[in-house]
Amino acid sequence: MNHQSLCKDGRVSCVSIRRIVLVLMVCLSAGAIQAQTDIDAIMMSKRNFCTGIMYGNSSWTNYWEGTLKRNNENLGSVSTQSVSIMGNYGVNRRLNLLFGIPYIQTKASAGQLKGHNGIQDLSLWVKWMPIEKEWGKHIFSVYVLGGASAPLTNYVADYLPLSLGLRSKTLSLRGMVDYQYGSWFTTFSGTYIHRSNITIDRMAYYTTEMHYTNEVYMPDALQVNWRGGFRDKGWIVEAVADQWTTLGGFDITRNNMPFPSNRMNATRLGINLKYEDVFLDGLSLTGNAFTTVAGRNMGQANAFAAGVFYIIDFPAKKKKTKEVSTEKQ
Amino acid sequence: MKKISIIISSCMVLLITACNKQLEDNSKEFPALNPARTDVNAGTWKPILLNTANEIAVPAPMATGTPDFIAQLSEIKSWQKNATAEDKASLKYWSAGAVLRWNEIMRELVAKYNLPPYQNPDGTYPIPSANNPLAYPLFPFANPPYAARAYAYVSAAQYDALVAAYFYKQQYNRAAPYQLDNGIQAMLPQQTTPAYPSEDAAVYGVTVEMMKLLFPGEQAFIQQKAEEHRRARLLSGANTRNDLEAGEALGKAVAQRFVARARTDRAGAAVGIVNGVELWREFETAAINQGETPWISRELPLRPPMLPYFGRVRPFLFDSLTLVTKLRPVPPPSTKSEQFRKETEEVLFYSQNPTRERMRIVHFWADGVGTYTPPGHWNAIAAEEMVKLNLSEVRWARNMALLNMALMDAAIVCWDAKYTYYNPRPSQVNTNIKTLTGIPNFPAYTSGHSTFSGAAATILGYLIPTKANQFNEMAKEASLSRLYGSIHYRSDCEVGLTSGNQVGSYAILRAQADGAGN
Incomplete structure (x- = not known):
């Protein structure tokens, strides 16, 4: 069994479902964009279901008001904690279905404003690997992902930076390529996120002009993600760089409140770790940490997350290399 | 493979159909003025x-038939x-x-x-x-x-x-x-x-x-x-x-x-700071001398209170003496009283037990930073109703003048009360109280939103009698939104609403006497 086939094994793929954390760093808001799922080049095996729970913590003291970096003594440190349930099912090793549901709690350490808590958005992804070429120690693969997300509860979006999320329903299309040489790999992806308009509890609001409606235009967004590192039996260690760009929206004016349709951008760097079969076959532990190095209308968040996942194999426990190899043909 | 392409193509179709994000803005759809009267x-x-x-002379119009007029x-x-x-x-x-x-x-x-x-x-x-x-x-x-x-x-x-x-x-x-x-x-x-x-x-x-x-x-x-x-x-x-x-x-x-x-209406002196001297401290001192807990800013760094002398601005609908003798609300419950303690407990309850419906009410009426303010909100409400009535330009102006003079005078009466009594906000006396919306930087009693809304609903109910009940219900909701938001005691809201109603009745007196009929 070579590294590639191991790494393409279902057990490894669980780690990939840790994208919820990114969500928590994304905006001034707690929740942000959508509960994202897979952005890495790892697939579950056929009829394997990997599920688990993840805790995330994100906080910021400084934020970008437009492009101006500042703090706010009336917020102190704004923190978001989340507990997410996630899963990834292998229809076969070229087609996976993923979901995520986060429960979120927000809090400001100073000032008067009360934090919010509740269930945020359900996100679903279809992940498809149409191309996989292997020669010697090289593997090159291409992925296409379609995602959708929608709020599960009637939470308030118009309460930034302490709202749970932005309430937009989203449709995402992601293209991703992965190149692996031995145990070393690099993955690059680009995602277009279509975001629906939202409604807020007001009859009018001001952006850069007055709007006499309760509907808010939400600009679409673009995400570019690079990751690279080491995959080997039991371990994944990777560095991640991520750029979120909102394709429109407006800047927070001086000393104003944030608004859901602000132009929220962020550049984040982080590491992601996963260790599997620690105590028990099929059990894996995952953790990551991110920091925000540049942004606009966003908090300069530092975030970490940790999760535990387990693979349930239908109908038989842990089909491994054999099936993988046969399916490959 | 076929299945997959179906999934992907249906995703694309969804994307395209979901792409219409044009907003429907009410004000853009208002019809051309076509007065019934x-x-x-x-x-x-x-x-x-x-x-x-x-009083201001307007010369006779240019004669028709002249070359200039034809031009x-x-x-x-x-x-x-x-x-x-x-x-x-x-x-x-x-x-x-x-x-x-x-x-x-x-x-x-x-x-x-x-x-x-x-x-x-x-x-x-x-x-x-x-x-x-x-x-x-x-x-x-x-x-x-x-x-x-x-x-x-x-x-x-x-x-x-x-x-x-x-x-x-x-x-x-x-x-x-x-x-x-x-x-x-x-x-x-x-x-x-x-x-x-x-x-x-x-x-x-x-x-x-x-x-x-x-x-x-x-x-x-x-x-x-x-x-x-x-x-x-x-x-x-x-x-x-x-x-x-x-x-x-x-x-x-x-x-x-x-x-x-x-x-010359004294608004220029409303800030209460002259050459760095904080004149407004006199209100704080007065509250302390009364044995009451004075208001302290809930912002950091502590921000001087908003326009503390606005209560002395010259009103449009009555004189300043009437304000002091007839319109100034009775004092709020003493900060040492049992009633004050109970009302603070009530605020804590709303802070700790928000419902989605109460949150909607809080946000609908918040009209805080970066908005057209509560007076602007009532202008928007009035405008939407008046569009339906096919009014002449001059009647539009008259109704808006009555509404806005009432709102300004409501601000004067309310600000007079706020600084006369200098009452602390609920979250100042009980730090367990967290607010559901931004807390304004001035004393609590009486609630500005309640006073504005009481005044607006009263004059609008006179001008558009068929909507009077609806306006009153809206005003009540606006008033209570401040209690639900945990930034006001019930007394602030109830007394503010009544006080606003009284101001509104002065606007009605003017409306009854201006010759425009109704």
Whole structure:
């Protein structure tokens, strides 16, 4: 069994479902964009279901008001904690279905404003690997992902930076390529996120002009993600760089409140770790940490997350290399 | 594989169909003004600051048939012939009504300028300066009292300008260009009201002048809007340049009366800080001397209270003595009383037990930083209702003047109470109370939202009796939203609402006596 086939094994793929954390760093808001799922080049095996729970913590003291970096003594440190349930099912090793549901709690350490808590958005992804070429120690693969997300509860979006999320329903299309040489790999992806308009509890609001409606235009967004590192039996260690760009929206004016349709951008760097079969076959532990190095209308968040996942194999426990190899043909 | 391509292509279809994100903006759909009643005798209505409607002279219109006048008619024809789609869109926009559109422009500027200044490095706060409006902090900080006063001055001045304009309309009885020349098209609903001087021009003439005082940093924007308005009228076929120039001059002259009043209405001293000396500390001292817990800012760094002397601004609807003797609310429950303790407990309950419906109410009425403020909200409510009534331009102005004078005077009465009693906010006396919306930076008693809403609902209920119950229900909800938001005690809300109702009744007294009927 070579590294590639191991790494393409279902057990490894669980780690990939840790994208919820990114969500928590994304905006001034707690929740942000959508509960994202897979952005890495790892697939579950056929009829394997990997599920688990993840805790995330994100906080910021400084934020970008437009492009101006500042703090706010009336917020102190704004923190978001989340507990997410996630899963990834292998229809076969070229087609996976993923979901995520986060429960979120927000809090400001100073000032008067009360934090919010509740269930945020359900996100679903279809992940498809149409191309996989292997020669010697090289593997090159291409992925296409379609995602959708929608709020599960009637939470308030118009309460930034302490709202749970932005309430937009989203449709995402992601293209991703992965190149692996031995145990070393690099993955690059680009995602277009279509975001629906939202409604807020007001009859009018001001952006850069007055709007006499309760509907808010939400600009679409673009995400570019690079990751690279080491995959080997039991371990994944990777560095991640991520750029979120909102394709429109407006800047927070001086000393104003944030608004859901602000132009929220962020550049984040982080590491992601996963260790599997620690105590028990099929059990894996995952953790990551991110920091925000540049942004606009966003908090300069530092975030970490940790999760535990387990693979349930239908109908038989842990089909491994054999099936993988046969399916490959 | 086939299945997958179906999934992907249906995703793409979803993406494309979900892409229509055009907003439907209510105000863009307002129809052209087409008054059911022309109010052609509005020149007999009682002005607010003018002693008589004809106090400011308006020269006779240009004689028809003269070469100059024929040139003016030709100008209209050339506008109509060369009208672009953009010109027609502008005409449609302005056709909804001059008072309405300028009221919306005001609301937009209030929202843009309703931003508390950021602190200095030493923790003090800069004070916006009318003499240097474009330097940070921008002038004005269009907070609720400032906004209430601005709406009132503009609306009252528009009303006087229109009463004067209607006086001369009847006197000179000049027909509209489309009636004088068959080659000119009526691009708006035809009206029997005479064209000279133009009511639209009277409105932009008076408003541009008032805005120089109220939003001095926005002159370029305002002049541009006035130019669009002028062009729309020329295109419409309803006014010659002569009608417009006479109306504009009249409006400007009327504005001078209101500017003179505004400069001496004591609003300039409302900040309560002179050469760095915090005069407003006298209110804090008075509360302490009474044995009460004084209000302390809930912001960091501690921000001086908002416009502490606004309660001494000269009202429109009654004199300052009436305010003190008849309208000042009774004192709030003592901060040492059992009732105060119970009311604080109630606020804590709402803080700890929010429901989604109460959150909706809190957010709907919050009208905080970066919004058109509660007075602006009531202007928006009034405008939406009045659009349905097909009012004449002058009646629009009269109703908005009554509403906004009531709102300004409500601000005065409320601010007088706030600084007379200097009562602490709930989260000051119980730090377990967290708020569901931003906490305003001034004492609690009485609630500004409640006072504004009480005043607005009372006068609007008089002006539009079929909606009176609805307005009262809205006012009650607006009032309670501040308790649900955990920034006010129940007493603040209930007494504020009643106090606002009383202010509104003074606006009704004026409405009953202004000759406009109802």
